[in-house]
Amino acid sequence: MKEDFLHYIWRFKKFNILDLKTHQGESLTIINVGQYLELSGPDFFNAQILIEGQKWAGNVEIHIKSSDWYVHHHEKDDAYDSVILHVVWEHDTEIHRKNNTEIPVLELKNYVDPSILSNYQSLVAPKSWIFCEKQINQVDEFVLKNWQERLFFERLERKSKPIFDLLNQTNQDWEAVLFCLLAKNFGLNTNGDTFLKIAQSIPFATIRKESFEVENLEALIFGTAGLLDADKEDNYFKDLKFRYFYLLHKYQLDKEIIEPVQFFKHRPDNFPTIRLSQLSNLYHLHQNLFSKISALKSLQSCYNLFQIPSSLYWNTHYQFDKVSPKKNKRLSKSFVDLIVINTIIPIQFAYLKSQGKEIAEDFINLLMEIAPEKNSIVDKFTSFGIVSKNAFYSQSLLQLKNEYCNQSLCLQCSIGMDLLKNK
Incomplete structure (x- = not known):
């Protein structure tokens, strides 16, 4: 179990949101789960909930166990004073604010469908190359195509960063x-x-x-x-x-x-x-x-x-x-x-971006004319049934492997999220 799974469950409400109760036995209604920050500080900003009919607005912190609050020393950090709900998988100890008031706790394991947990455990089972290698060919084709386009433009964004660094070094000489x-x-x-x-x-x-x-x-x-x-x-x-x-x-x-x-x-x-x-x-x-x-x-x-x-x-x-x-x-x-x-596509992309112009689909069309690269990553995906028809697909798969699979970011990946859905 990892916290990013609980972030996914909370963010997309992948649990039974009816008749929720805090660990203290109070009724809980979720109005807004909050904004997922992925920064230092609480996990979700500006959430809104009702506890026993009383409306609360503030932040939500998520942990595997309640005691992780103390493991991470949140009790010493002013950034966590505005936490209105502590969402955990397992409640093992009470958590108090600095004024000694107890923070309400939602224990998620009581509300998550076992099939979602089973899908997650299957997804993160020990891997030989990537976690979803036995399931990736089951992903909906529409989901896969849209994700590949997103991956391609993420890769262009990554390639544009050293270009802008060089621009600063050369006094903006393209x-x-x-x-x-x-x-x-x-x-x-x-x-x-x-x-x-x-x-x-x-x-x-x-x-x-x-x-x-x-x-x-x-x-x-x-x-x-x-x-x-x-x-x-x-x-x-x-x-x-x-x-x-x-x-x-x-x-x-x-x-x-x-x-x-x-x-x-x-x-x-x-x-x-x-x-x-x-x-x-x-x-x-x-x-x-x-x-x-x-x-x-x-x-x-x-x-x-x-x-x-x-x-x-x-x-x-x-x-x-x-x-x-x-x-x-x-x-x-x-x-x-x-x-x-x-070279050509990344520098065209960076130039359009520097001019504030719309990023055209021409990049995709150009790459679709080029044969896919031949390398071990593309070959491995092919063995799992994900075939690169052209360089657009192979570039997307390189971004997927390097920036998601290698970093174990399954729950930030559309493929991982699709495989977690109840079938």
């Missing part, structure tokens, strides 16, 4: 923020944080000024990444290294110490050299990129914008000084899909 986000996502999971630090180490004003020569962009980005620190015989390497130190002097930049980029466990097309070259070419080919990205509405328009190659040198190399068979290394559609999911 172009600079976009550069940082793209860099992070070009680095994927392994190099994402390092690529972000690289982008943050180069003033975006310098990127703007040097974008007309892709070699200068590569020199700045590769040099900041530490990829030009060694001595090599390769002429392209030597040229980039010369340009890098020239640009450091030109813009009076400090040589940042960035953790090394990782090649290990990457397919060659995802080597940091290739991805950083493609990022450089993106900013060489598209000035004012933010205005173009903020206007994207269809997946095909995203593919068109990101038809980006690496520099010619990298068609025959994956690393400096090591020749490889010739291959044009353009961004693949699957890679652009990841950019749409992790």
